[in-house]
Amino acid sequence: MRRTIRILALATMGTASALVLGVTPAAAGGGCHAGITSADSRGDQSATVEMVDACFTPTTLQVDLGAHISFVSRDVGITHNVGGNLWGHFDDMHEGDAFRVTFDQVGVYPYACSYHPGMTGAIIVGSGMGVGSGESVSVRPYEQPDPIVVTKAVAAEGSSFGWIVAGMAGLALGAAGGIGLARTRRSRAA
DSSP: OHHHHHHHHHHHHHHHHHHHHOOOOOOOSOOOOSOOOEEEOTTOSEEEEEEETTEEESSEEEEOTTOEEEEEEOOSSOOEEEEESSOEEEEEEOTTOEEEEEOOSOEEEEEEOTTSTTOEEEEEETTSOSBTTTTTOOOOOOOOOOOOOOOOOOOOTTOOHHHHHHHHHHHHHHHHHHHHHHHHHHHHHO
């Protein structure tokens, strides 16, 4: 009996602690963990970027203006896409799927897979000093906006976290009370 109460109390307190302290989310969906790779394909009319192990390989690719760049998915069982600023292939890409792009202006063209945060890369066309390099971006000093005044705070509807914590705390207190009751009975019996 004592062993059952002890196991129940430990399980209840462990669950309550996890809820109160918070449980970290599972790590999943991250991008490339292999590090940055680069290739210089200037002088070639075509180049390839492969998607392997949730990485764009090479991560950065330098090409001449007008070169054809093929993006090919080599990952088995992993879905990717390639999204750039107003260019890319936003549909799902599976093993063996490919598409080709050609840039007609010098610049830096970053891209990413929207399914895997951190899976990013960039195509550097020519010197990289052109469209997409920030060369034509104007920068102004930041102006502080007028302050925002909050007049009423509203609790989120459907939030049950408080009830869960209160319930687990109640279970923990109940288990602690049960342990105390068991000790009292044991001491009276002795």
